[in-house]
Structure formats: C-alpha cells, structure tokens
Amino acid sequence: MAAVGLFLLTVFLASLLAGLLPDGLSPPDFWFLFVAALTPRVRPALALVLAFGVGLFADLAGGGYLGLMAVGLLMAAYAILGLSTWLHPEEILGRAAILAGAYLAKWFGVFLVVYVLGLFLVGPLDFAGAILGEALLTALAAPFYLRLAEAILGDADHAG
C-alpha cells in the first residue's frame, strides 16, 4: 500500500516538474528514482518485474515505443541488485555509486531497444545535452526523493 502511495506521489512529482520546468529542460527521471527506491525493499525477482512494469507504464503514459523505458528500468534495477552485492549501499558514497551505475544501465537499456528498433536517425551523442540535463536534475532530486521514499516505505533491506 505504501508502495502504491509512493507511486502516486511519483506520478504527481513527475508531472509537476514537467509542468514547472521550462521547455527544453528535461525533468528529473522520477521513474528511475522510484525503481531505485523500491528495488532494495522487495525480493530481487519481484524488483525486476516491478521495474519492468513501471517502465511499461511510463512508456504508455509517455506515448512512446513500448519497451524503451521498460527495458531501461529493468536494466537499472538489475544494476542496483548487482552493484549492491559488491558496493556498500549503507554508505552515502556507495549509494551514490550504485545510483550512478544504475542510471548508466538505464540508458544502456534504452539505447539497446533503440538499436534493435533501428530508431537511430541521429547519433546517440546528439542526445547528450538532454541526457546530461536529466542526469543533473535527477542527481539533485535523488537525495530528497530517496529520503521521502524512506519515510514512506521504511528502511531499505540492503542485503539485496
């Protein structure tokens, strides 16, 4: 139930920032942050399924190709699970490194689908500006969002 509440809050925050930020500036990826908050708190397999489902919802709500964000968030969740076994998520630096790795994994997943679909009309570097802007805002929003998620969902189970 708490996860549903956080999901609705995420929907609100994502749409709020989308409306608030000026055109041309990508809002923070709250779907990614939602997956990052949820993954350590549920069983790994369920975390992957939930990440895939959230991504699918994001694809549908975003009016894009099905599977883009689904695979992206699936990769992010998998990266979180994998990195948490040999980094220290209970420490701030370790958590930051896991988040950074997961974020890269998300974009790897997205570009994987883009490659499979043959959607590259322009090179990936042409998206660099948008990706960097989103990454920066996501990094800024992450501490607040994750603290909020902790308040709603409780402490994470870092055992993975």
Add this chain to the structure above:
Amino acid sequence: MVRAVWLLLLGLGVVLAVMTARTAPMVAPEVLGRTAPLFALGERVGQNLRAALSALADRRDWRSEALRLRAETQALKQRVIQLELENARLRRVLKVRETQAPAVVAVAPVIAEDPSGLFRRLVLGLGAEAGLAVGMPVTSAEGLVGVILEVTPRTAVVRTVVDPESAVGVRPERGPGRGIAYGRPPDSLRVRFPREVRVAEGDLLVTGAIGGLFPEGIPVGRVVRVEPPGPGALVYWVWARPAARFSLLEEVVVLRRL
C-alpha cells in the same frame, strides 16, 4: 533465478518493442487519454507555479524599471534646476550688460569672503587665466560690488565698496553734483558731498566720477541718513546702504577696465 527473470523480461521487452513498433503510435493516444487525469493535477500545479514565478520575475522587472525611471526623473529634475540657475545667471548678466556696461569680461563665482572683519573683500573663483586683471570693475545685477585688487592665475580678490580702503566717485541719480563714497564696514558707505549738492534720504547714488575706475550710472547705494553741514562747512556727509547685498552674492560680473 534472478538472472533468469532478468533475461526473460529483457527478451520480453525487446520483443514487445519490436512487435509493437508499428502499432505503438496508434496505441499511445488511446492510453494517454486514459492516464492523462493521473498526470493532469501535477502538471497543472507545475504550470501554475511556473506562471506565478514568471509573474514574480516580471514584477521584479517592473520594480527595477520603476527604480530606473525614478533615478532618471531625479537626474532630469536636477538638470532642470541647473538650467534654471543657469538661466537666472544669464539674465543677470544680460541685465548688467544692458543697464551698466556692455564690456563683460567674465561671470565669476564668489568662493570666499575676507574673514577678518576689518576689510570687506571677496575672493572670486576666476583669475588671470580667465582674463581678470587688477583694476577691473566688479558689479552685480543689484549694483556695484567693487574693484579687483589682486589676481592669481585662478582667483582674484575684490575690494568691495564698503571696504575701508574703498573710495568711489558717485553722483545722485536725479540731480547734478559729485561726491566720494568711502567704505564703512560692515555694510555702510559714508559719502562726502560739496555743500551745493542736494541729496535727500532715499536718493539713489550711482557711479559718476569723471575719469574714474567705473562706468557711469551703476547703482552704488541708497541714502539712509543725511548729516547736516556745520556752520561755515564746505562739505557735508551722508550715509548710504550699498545697492549690492554682499552676503548674498554667489557670483559677480567682471567688467573691462576703463
């Protein structure tokens, strides 16, 4: 187990993407219409917040614009005051030129007064560099001020008509006869007239000595008291108040030496 789930979902995602690549553009609007209410609230709040912030920024712009205009108005007001003062000064110069003498050398600011109290002298803010020289008459719109006594490159000292060393040839404005006005600090003139010259209280005395330092007809002072001549005296004395008000002088007109 986890890896298997991951691989399964990864494959599913890729297959789903490939299979729906053509239909996605048609499916999306249908789904968007149903999920829009979920996002509408947040987006509307965000847009309103953005509009409010934009309005605040605009208001700040108005405020800075108002401040800029206010500063500009102040500057213009000061400019108007400067121009009014300049206008008044030029009118005084014109009056001097029309009524006293056409040969104006300079309009000089009064920058200091003799502080001793023994003499009544003024220091002007112009000197030899501006063409001022010893012996030049100094006047104002109200009347004669005095004569230049000393000059430096950038200042000049004026001996006023009330200075104890001052002696100015005068005559009554409306009658014949000549006399000599001696300065009596702080603000009086003691004028000696021959017995035959008729002068009464209130008469205006103007410059009038033949071959004197000053042009003819410049007001010097107004008679305030007449001392009756003694028995057998050839001269008599009158007291006069100078026409120029030295304590109020801010600038004077320097005339060409005769």
